[in-house]
Amino acid sequence: MADTRQKLIEVKNLKKYFPLKTSLFKKDNRVVKAVDDVSFHIYKGETFGLVGESGCGKSTLGRTLNRLYDPTAGEIIFNGKDIAKMNTRELQPYREKMQMIFQDPYSSLNPYMNIGEIIDEPMEIHTKLSKSDRKKRIIEILEKVGLKEEDLDKFPHEFSGGQRQRIGIARALSINPEFILCDEAISALDVSIQAQVINMLEDLQSEMNLTYLFIAHDLSMVRHISDRIGVMYLGKIVEISKSEDLYTKPLHPYTQALLSAIPIPDPIKAQSSKREIIKGELPSPIELETGCRFRTRCPLAKPICAEVDPELKAVDGEHMAACHLY
Structure with missing residues (x-):
């Protein structure tokens, strides 16, 4: 068959x-x-x-x-x-x-960006969605990975290791x-x-x-x-x-x-x-x-x-x- x-x-x-x-004295x-x-x-x-x-x-x-x-x-x-x-x-x-989920969920997330900004970044680069449509997409993705809309304004250090990895997964999924x-x-x-x-x-x-x-x-x-x-x-x-x-x-x-x-x-x-x-x-x-x-x-x-x-x-x-x- x-x-x-x-x-x-x-x-x-x-x-x-x-x-x-190559060192200075040896090739x-x-x-x-x-x-x-x-x-x-x-x-x-x-x-x-x-x-x-x-x-x-x-x-x-x-x-x-x-x-x-x-x-x-x-x-x-x-x-x-x-x-x-x-x-x-x-x-x-x-x-x-082709997206990637990294090993260390803390070092792979920008500590100076909140969760909404982290997930929005790849969509802003790769899609033509409006800002309001991107926000709807972010909320939808967060729910898929077990997080809430209230988490949008939080920063990576406010989450546990498992939650941070969920954020990394959400970022990878954001652009389908x-x-x-x-x-x-x-x-x-x-x-x-x-x-x-x-x-x-x-x-x-x-x-x-x-x-x-x-x-x-x-x-x-x-x-x-x-x-x-x-x-x-x-x-x-x-x-x-x-x-x-x-x-x-x-x-x-x-x-x-x-x-x-x-x-x-x-x-x-x-x-x-x-x-x-x-x-x-x-x-x-x-x-x-x-x-x-x-x-x-x-x-x-x-x-x-x-x-x-x-x-x-x-x-x-x-x-x-x-x-x-x-």
Whole structure:
């Protein structure tokens, strides 16, 4: 049966390298390969989760996809148009379609602007609505995220962390985007508040037909919200799968180790469960060796792993893995 799902975003061979700073007396031509030849797609209306250790490049990937960073190479196809090489003027129509919810809800909000001004700013830039129409829209959006009209004249410091994140979400929604990058959007919140924000994001997605790229450390929360999940290691995606398949039958040794690290609330089951501990240090993204990047920490590594970098390929239907074991 043909797949009728429409791709909103398609990333092809995307790279983002950061040159090392050159000192006064020494020139350094080396680069940090934060994102290195990554390809994947996100269907319209779905949530694509992205997980991995700190420093694996997942936030850089998200910000490059949103064109907050200029890509070093590759294509970012949004609604059929490659936006990777567009200049600032050409990108303007796409800015309103691609919004972002930041990790820290306090530092991402201007402390000198009240909530009404914060949410109004993107509408003033990207829409032709009158001031009165914008105010109606602000009140409508505030109600969607669980805040009130009385909050309009308050400043960010007058709200809790969860409320500030709701304000950040309201700002992102104000100009009716199609795609929202959630970059560690819940990691700075209390666990009880995280669940509320996740449920709200799911309700908003259903109501407004939104598409999410959800970047997070919390593997349990990513499982709850995501339709498909990509696992990233040292600048590359090593596995992509439907959410449930990834958790029930992970293929890549790195994914297996990540999932085994999820805390088990039952102490008896926790004692009897087998833990896959990742040994060794994360290799430097500056001077990468040949072959598979995980091989120096992989208990199943073979000689070929040191020679050939495995391609991300389909193993079982939509389940893809970059590993020589398959």
